[in-house]
Each structure stands twice: as structure tokens, then as C-alpha cells.
Amino acid sequence: MKRNLRIFFVICALTFVSLFIALPDKYQNWQKPQLNFNFLGKTISFNPQLKQGLDIQGGMQVVLQAQMGNIAPEDREQAIQSAREIILRRVDMYGINEPVVQTAKMGEDYRIIVELAGVSDANQALQLVGSTAQLEFKLQNEELASLPEATQSAFLWLQSFEGTGLTGKNLKRSQVQFDQQTNEPVISLEFDDEGTKLFAQVTQANIDRVLAIFIDGFPLTLPKINSAILNGRAQLSGSFTLEEAKNLNIQLNAGALPVPIKVLEQKQIGASLGQESVQKSVKAGLVGIILVMLFMTAYYGFKGLLASVGLVIYAILTVAIYKLLGVVLTLPGIAGLLLSVGMAVDANILIFERMKEELKSGKPLAQALELGFGRSFDSIKDANLATIMTALVLINPLDFSFLPTSGLVRGFGVTLLIGVLISLFTGVIVTRNLLRVFLLNRRKI
Amino acid sequence: MKYKFIYFLISAVFLIPGIFSLLFWGVKPGIDFTGGSLLEIKVETDNISLKEANVQKSGPNQFIIRGAAMDNQQKEELLAKLKQDLGKEVTELRFETVGPILGKELLQKTLTAVLLVSLIITLYVAKQFKQLKYGVCAILAMFHDSLILLGAFSLLGHFYGIEVNVLFVTALLTTLSFSVHDTIVVFDRIRELTRKNFKLKEEVVVWRAVRETLPRSINNSLTIIIMLLALVILGGESIRWFALALLIGAVTGTYSSTFTAAPLLLLWSDISKLLKKRR
Numbered sequence: 001m002k003r004n005l006r007i008f009f010v011i012c013a014l015t016f017v018s019l020f021i022a023l024p025d026k027y028q029n030w031q032k033p034q035l036n037f038n039f040l041g042k043t044i045s046f047n048p049q050l051k052q053g054l055d056i057q058g059g060m061q062v063v064l065q066a067q068m069g070n071i072a073p074e075d076r077e078q079a080i081q082s083a084r085e086i087i088l089r090r091v092d093m094y095g096i097n098e099p100v101v102q103t104a105k106m107g108e109d110y111r112i113i114v115e116l117a118g119v120s121d122a123n124q125a126l127q128l129v130g131s132t133a134q135l136e137f138k139l140q141n142e143e144l145a146s147l148p149e150a151t152q153s154a155f156l157w158l159q160s161f162e163g164t165g166l167t168g169k170n171l172k173r174s175q176v177q178f179d180q181q182t183n184e185p186v187i188s189l190e191f192d193d194e195g196t197k198l199f200a201q202v203t204q205a206n207i208d209r210v211l212a213i214f215i216d217g218f219p220l221t222l223p224k225i226n227s228a229i230l231n232g233r234a235q236l237s238g239s240f241t242l243e244e245a246k247n248l249n250i251q252l253n254a255g256a257l258p259v260p261i262k263v264l265e266q267k268q269i270g271a272s273l274g275q276e277s278v279q280k281s282v283k284a285g286l287v288g289i290i291l292v293m294l295f296m297t298a299y300y301g302f303k304g305l306l307a308s309v310g311l312v313i314y315a316i317l318t319v320a321i322y323k324l325l326g327v328v329l330t331l332p333g334i335a336g337l338l339l340s341v342g343m344a345v346d347a348n349i350l351i352f353e354r355m356k357e358e359l360k361s362g363k364p365l366a367q368a369l370e371l372g373f374g375r376s377f378d379s380i381k382d383a384n385l386a387t388i389m390t391a392l393v394l395i396n397p398l399d400f401s402f403l404p405t406s407g408l409v410r411g412f413g414v415t416l417l418i419g420v421l422i423s424l425f426t427g428v429i430v431t432r433n434l435l436r437v438f439l440l441n442r443r444k445i
Numbered sequence: 446m447k448y449k450f451i452y453f454l455i456s457a458v459f460l461i462p463g464i465f466s467l468l469f470w471g472v473k474p475g476i477d478f479t480g481g482s483l484l485e486i487k488v489e490t491d492n493i494s495l496k497e498a499n500v501q502k503s504g505p506n507q508f509i510i511r512g513a514a515m516d517n518q519q520k521e522e523l524l525a526k527l528k529q530d531l532g533k534e535v536t537e538l539r540f541e542t543v544g545p546i547l548g549k550e551l552l553q554k555t556l557t558a559v560l561l562v563s564l565i566i567t568l569y570v571a572k573q574f575k576q577l578k579y580g581v582c583a584i585l586a587m588f589h590d591s592l593i594l595l596g597a598f599s600l601l602g603h604f605y606g607i608e609v610n611v612l613f614v615t616a617l618l619t620t621l622s623f624s625v626h627d628t629i630v631v632f633d634r635i636r637e638l639t640r641k642n643f644k645l646k647e648e649v650v651v652w653r654a655v656r657e658t659l660p661r662s663i664n665n666s667l668t669i670i671i672m673l674l675a676l677v678i679l680g681g682e683s684i685r686w687f688a689l690a691l692l693i694g695a696v697t698g699t700y701s702s703t704f705t706a707a708p709l710l711l712l713w714s715d716i717s718k719l720l721k722k723r724r
Contacts, residue, residue: 055683063547106550122540126517263516265547268540273485277681288675292668299664331684332612338676339619339691342669349668350630353661379633382573383626389565390622393558394615403561404554409615416619 004436011430015313018320021048048323052117053330053411056278058271059117060125061407064261066110071259079259080110087114087129106401112261115407122268135168135252139202140210140222161212161219164202170195174252176245179237185245187236187252196232204228213252221248274331281334289315289341296345300352306438307348310431314344317422327418330411340419343387347427350376366440373432380428384420391417448652449708456589456705459697463596466603472595473602475610476511478552480545484510484520487536488527501606503682507538514542555614562618563587566625574632578713583628586706590624591617593697594690601686612687620694627665627702631658635707647714655707666699 054061066083068076084103091099091114100115119125144160172190179186191199202211203225212219223236240248293311296304318337322329355372363371394413396403476483487507493500498512515523520540528535566587571580594617601607634654642650673695676688 109546122517123521263542264544266517266540266542268537270536270538273538273683277683280679280681281676281684284675284679285672287679288672291671291675295664295667295671331681332615332687335676335680335684335688335691338672339669342672342695343665345668346665349661349664353658353664357657379630382633383629386566386569386625386629387619387622389569390562390618393562393565394618402554402557404551404558404611404614406551406611409611412612412615412619 004433007429007433008437011313011433015316018316021323022316022319025049048326050319050323051326051328052274053328053333053407054115054117054267055269055331055408056274056329057117058120058269058274059115060119060122060266060268061116062114062126062129062263062267063265064112064114064129065264066112066259066261068110068259076110080105080112083259083261084112087112090129091116104401110259111264118271119268120270122266126263126266135171136214137164137166137199137202138162138212138214138219139164139206140212142209158219161214164198164211166191166195166198166202168252170198171252174249176242176249177235184237185240185242186238187240187245187249189234189236189252191232191234193232196230199232199234200228200230203234204230220252277331278334281331281338285334285338285341288338292342292345296348303352303355303435303439306434307345307352307431309434310348310426311341311344313430314422314426315341317426318418321418321422322415325418327414328407328411329415330408332408333411333415336412336415337419340416340423343420344423344427346383347376347380347423348431350380351427351431369432369435369439373428377428380424384424387420388417391420449711452704452708456701459593460589460596463593463599466599467592467596470599470603472599472609473606474552475608476541476543476548477610478548480514480543480548482512482515482520482542483539484523484537484541485539486510486524486527487538488531489533490531493527493531514544516542551611555611559614559618562621566621570625570629573629574636578710579632582706582709582713583625583632585709586628586701587621587624589701589705590620590694590697594620594693597693598690607686612684613690616687616690616694619691620698623694623698624701627662627699628706630661631655631702631707634658635710648711651707651711655703659703662699662703666695669695 066076066080068079071079080103084101088099088101091101096116097118099117100113102113104111104113114129116125116129138161141160141162170191172192172195174187174189177186177188178184207225207227209225210222211225212222214220221236221238223238236248289311293308296307296311298304300307318340321327327333351372354376355368358368358371359365391413393403394409395417396410396413485503485507489506493508493510495510495512498510501509501511503509510523520537520542524535524537563584567580567584570583571577574580574583598607598609598613602609631654634657635651638645638650638654638657639647670692673688673692677685677692680688
């Protein structure tokens with residue numbers, strides 16, 4: 001009996017720790033206490049969060065195809081990797097939380113998959129991700145620009161700019177800063193060695209002329225050269241708002257993608273749709289769990305009640321594990337979770353039915369309990385293996401390119417797998433212990 | 446016992462309309478597989494009609510527009526046009542566009558997954574039950590379930606325009622595992638009883654095993670059905686059909702283990718006896 005009690009306390013402790021992890025940070029007026037560890041003078045806070053998939057928090061997924069026609073086969077891998085890095089940099093600067101930028105190869109096809117959570121403006125995002133912008137510095141020919149035709153025709157006006165040989169390639173970095181005197185946002189540019197030389201030549205010879213910065217053939221900004229700049233560090237000032245300065249900075253920094261890309265697939269989900277579905281699914285889950293518990297208690301009595309306690313422990317453990325492992329929760333994932341709750345009591349039902357038979361054949365309760373567990377274990381194990389294998393195919397952990405890699409399918413597979421594994425633990429170990437401690441003791445009293 | 450034919454008859458009642466529908470109408474593939482665009486919007490109106498696209502109501506003031514693949518710009522134009530025509534604010538809820546290459550690829554991938562799962566389960570059942578008879582019957586029951594699920598969605602597609610997407614295939618795979626899950630429990634019991642009572646006739650043993658595992662099968666399915674039914678009724682629109690597919694799979698998976706797989710075992714013995722007599 002002592003050993004059972006010990007296991008019982010371990011289970012209780014495990015449940016409480018999991019409950020703490022599983023609880024949301026805030027519920028109405030209640031705030032969860034924070035756990036902060038002090039480790040070698042550094043404070044480490046331990047507060048894992050439930051990760052939500054794009055279909056829940058809203059956002060956008062784009063599959064891009066790199067058009068490698070003009071790139072030598074041996075350079076393609078390099079090109080796709082650097083394209084990925086550039087896109088990641090652009091997205092990072094834009095301030096998107098945990099962006100996902102992956103590359104994939106299907107046969108001879110190179111792809112980049114971009115997932116942006118919380119993005120609602122698709123146009124802006126697509127521009128950010130997909131523009132193969134060519135950045136150029138162009139001098140305005142004042143004679144041409146002052147012709148009356150040029151003031152009326154945008155085409156002729158654009159024609160008045162002449163290339164300087166200075167391009168985005170020469171730009172090392174750009175930054176948003178604040179002018180110390182006026183406190184207005186300015187953009188500081190820094191050129192590489194070649195760029196510094198070119199820039200010095202251009203600025204020396206053309207003071208007071210307009211040196212425009214073009215992206216994809218259109219002027220982004222039209223700064224005037226105030227003085228010759230020899231050290232390769234220039235400052236764009238003007239009456240920018242902070243927002244404008246930031247956007248300009250992103251565009252300047254983004255640089256050119258090494259390969260042209262094409263949008264193959266675009267998926268965009270508004271946050272309201274996902275949140276609504278989650279709320280409904282959570283409600284469905286709670287109603288379902290309560291009905292299952294009522295059913296188990298009604299049909300199996302005290303044993304069923306203990307199984308229901310096991311089910312609650314199961315639910316708590318599952319949420320805690322999701323948080324700890326960083327499982328990305330998607331809507332199909334929630335369906336998988338609910339399904340696994342339904343399956344979680346399966347082990348209990350198998351065992352209870354077995355116990356009934358053993359009791360009928362005249363065995364005492366304690367013996368019937370152990371026989372029930374022992375004899376049904378093979379069935380439980382065999383039956384769950386098929387589900388585990390199916391879940392593994394759905395998760396596709398080795399990223400086989402011949403199997404689906406869709407996030408939704410994976411989300412379902414992951415929750416199903418975790419569900420089956422935890423339900424084996426709660427169904428067999430936890431419930432068995434609860435039965436030993438409570439059912440057998442109660443009869444003795 | 447002649448009961449087994451009653452069970453086969455019940456199966457047939459559910460199988461035949463589905464097979465009929467599959468042969469004549471097939472299933473309605475979604476844009477995941479065919480490529481194309483889907484735009485879900487919210488606008489205060491009762492009806493939207495578009496020339497080139499198919500519009501479906503997805504909720505109060507919510508509509509799903511399906512059509513050929515369009516890019517972001519075309520979508521913006523469509524939204525602007527709708528706004529102008531209806532004279533009301535149009536909110537974009539969801540926009541998906543899938544190129545034809547990706548659709549084809551996904552179809553291949555999901556078919557590979559279906560084949561792989563079937564193969565794994567077949568090998569697994571064969572290993573578990575060393576006797577050919579058990580393995581074949583378990584797999585026939587699995588086909589029975591897949592056909593019922595496919596047939597149901599073929600009918601739903603024909604009459605209600607429900608599309609088959611990648612999540613449906615996921616549900617189909619889960620159904621395969623449900624199906625063997627229960628079958629294994631029944632077959633385990635048959636083997637155990639056969640070992641204990643080798644003098645009894647096979648028919649008696651099989652029916653006894655069915656009777657003994659029936660409460661467990663029904664109860665377990667009930668708990669799964671409770672959860673899925675709650676999701677179908679109370680859950681959100683976006684996974685409703687997925688939940689329904691899982692629900693159909695769970696019901697037919699339980700039915701087939703007890704009332705298809707086990708009687709098939711008996712039918713197998715009957716036929717092999719008949720063949721022996723003829724020789």
C-alpha cells in the first residue's frame with residue numbers, strides 16, 4: 001500500500017506542476033504569479049506560452065517560387081539561401097513576431113515558404129517579401145527636367161534622370177537616426193569602398209543637384225546634394241515623419257533579391273475568423289469533456305468517477321506538454337486534441353469491462369483489478385500502435401518531400417500523437433493508481 | 446447463425462448509395478488540389494452573385510467566393526468592385542490562392558500518404574495476426590470504412606457543394622487507424638477465446654468474442670462520438686466538415702470491427718469449407 005501512496009503523491013505533484021504551467025497568464029482579475037529563477041546573477045523567467053498557428057491568430061502564408069532560369073545550376077542553392085536571408089531581414093525589420101522563412105526543393109523547383117503572423121495588409125507584405133527591387137542612385141538632368149514638357153509628362157520627367165553607376169550593391173547599410181538639432185528623423189547611409197569612391201566623385205561634381213534614389217525604376221526619394229561627401233557616409237534629411245523614415249529605411253536596407261520570384265500560393269486569414277473558431281471549439285471541448293465524464297460516472301459508478309478524474313489530469317498534462325514542447329496549435333490540432341480526449345478513456349473502458357468479467361467469474365476485487373489491467377494491456381498497446389503510426393505519417397517528422405508538409409495536417413498529427421501517448425499514461429498508470437488507492441481502501445473501511 | 450447476412454445487408458444499405466454517387470458524381474475537390482482562389486468576406490447583404498465565380502454563404506453576412514486562381518491585385522480589384530456594387534463596407538476574412546502546380550503536387554503527396562498508411566497498417570495487422578484470414582478481414586473492414594466515408598462526402602459534395610480538401614484526407618487516414626484499432630481488440634479476443642476453448646466451434650467463439658467486446662466498443666465509440674458531435678454542432682465553421690468526416694469515420698470504424706470484420710471471418714471459413722467439399 002505504501003508504494004501506491006508514493007506513486008499517488010508523485011502523480012499529485014506532477015498534476016499541480018502541470019496545472020501551474022497550463023494555466024493562462026491572466027483570467028479576468030486574476031494574475032498568474034511569475035516564476036523567475038536567479039541563475040548566475042541572471043534572471044531567467046520560465047513562462048512558456050501556447051503557440052498559435054496562422055489559422056488561429058491570423059496572418060499570411062506565401063509560397064514563392066524562385067525563377068532560376070538565368071542562374072547556373074551550381075549557384076542555385078547559394079542563390080536560394082541568400083534570397084531567404086534577405087527576405088528574413090526584410091521581414092524582421094518590419095517587426096513581425098517570430099516570422100518563419102523556409103526553403104524547400106521539389107525536384108528542380110526551388111521554393112521559399114514565408115509565414116507572417118498577424119499581418120493583415122497583404123499588399124504591403126507581398127511587396128516586402130516579393131519585390132526584387134533594384135536600387136539605383138540617379139542624377140537629375142536639370143535642363144531636361146525644366147523643359148515644359150517634362151513638368152507635364154511623368155514619362156519625360158522620369159527620363160530626366162541619368163544613372164551614376166551607384167546601385168544598391170554599393171550600399172552597406174542604412175539607419176534611421178534623429179537629427180541632433182531639429183530632432184527630426186533622418187536616414188544615414190553608409191557605402192562600401194567602391195561606393196564611397198563613386199559617391200565622392202558624384203557629390204563633388206554635382207553640388208546642389210538632385211541625386212534621386214530609384215527602386216525598380218521609380219524614384220523613392222529626391223534628396224539634393226548639399227556638399228561633397230568623401231567618407232561614404234551620407235545623411236538623408238527632409239521633412240519625413242518617423243513612419244516614412246522607417247519605411248524608406250526598410251526599402252533601402254532590403255536590397256535586391258538575387259533571383260526573381262513568383263507567388264505560387266497565398267493564404268491569408270483574418271484574426272477574427274480564427275479567434276471565433278477557437279472560442280467555439282473550446283466551448284465544444286468543454287461540453288464534450290463534461291458529457292464524457294457524466295457518461296463514465298453514470299455507467300461505471302465510482303470507477304467511472306475516478307476515470308473522470310484521470311481525464312481531468314489528462315487534459316491538464318496535455319496543455320502543459322503543449323506549452324513545454326512549443327506545439328503550434330492549429331484549428332485541426334484542436335480537433336485532434338478533442339478526438340484524443342474521446343480516445344483517452346478507451347483504455348479505462350477496456351480495463352473496466354475486463355474487471356467486470358473477472359468479478360463475474362468470482363475473483364475478489366483486488367485480484368480482478370490487477371487482472372483487468374494486466375489482461376487488457378496487450379489490447380491497449382496493439383490498438384494504439386496503429387494510431388501512433390498514422391499520426392507519424394501525418395507529422396512527417398523527417399520532412400520527406402513525397403509526403404504532405406502542410407502545417408494543418410501536421411498540427412492534427414502532433415496533437416493526435418501527444419494525445420495518444422498521454423492517454424496511455426493517464427489511462428493505464430494514473431487511473432490504476434487512483435483505483436488502487438481509493439477503490440480498494442474504500443472497500444476496506 | 447444467419448445474423449451475419451443481416452449485418453452485411455446493413456453495410457450494403459450504407460455502402461451502395463455512396464458507391465453509386467462516387468461512380469456518377471465523384472468527389473468535389475477543393476482548391477487545395479485543383480488550384481484556384483477562395484475569398485471569404487463579410488458584408489451586410491443577403492446575396493452576392495458574380496459571373497466568373499461561385500459564391501456560397503458561410504454564415505450570417507459571410508460569403509465564400511471560389512474561382513480560378515487570382516493574384517493579390519486581382520483580389521483587390523474584386524473587393525473594390527464588390528464594395529462599389531453593393532455600396533457597403535466589405536471586410537476580407539480569408540484569402541487563399543493555390544497555383545495549379547502546388548495543387549497537383551499536394552494530390553500526389555496525399556495519395557502517397559494514404560498508400561503508405563494502408564501499407565503500414567496491412568503489414569502491422571499481418572504481423573499481429575500471423576494468419577492471412579485475420580489480416581485480410583481487417584483490411585476489408587478498413588476498405589469498407591474508407592468507402593463509406595468517401596461515399597458520404599461524394600453525396601455531400603453533390604447535394605451541398607462540400608469540397609474535399611487536405612483535411613478530409615487527414616480524416617480518412619485517421620479513419621483507417623480507428624478501423625484497425627477496434628478490429629484488433631475484437632480479433633485479440635477471438636484469439637484468446639480460441640486458445641482457451643479449442644473444442645468449441647469457430648462460429649460460437651466469434652460470436653462470443655463479439656458479445657464480450659461489444660460493450661467496450663460501443664462505450665468507447667460513444668465517448669469519441671460525444672466529443673466529435675460537440676465539435677460538429679458547437680465548433681466553428683472552418684473545421685466543421687473535418688469534424689464530421691472524423692465522426693463518420695469513428696462510427697463506421699466501430700461498426701465495421703464488430704459487424705463486418707468478425708462476420709467476414711466466418712464467411713471466409715464457410716467459403717473455404719465449401720471449396721474443400723467440392724474437391
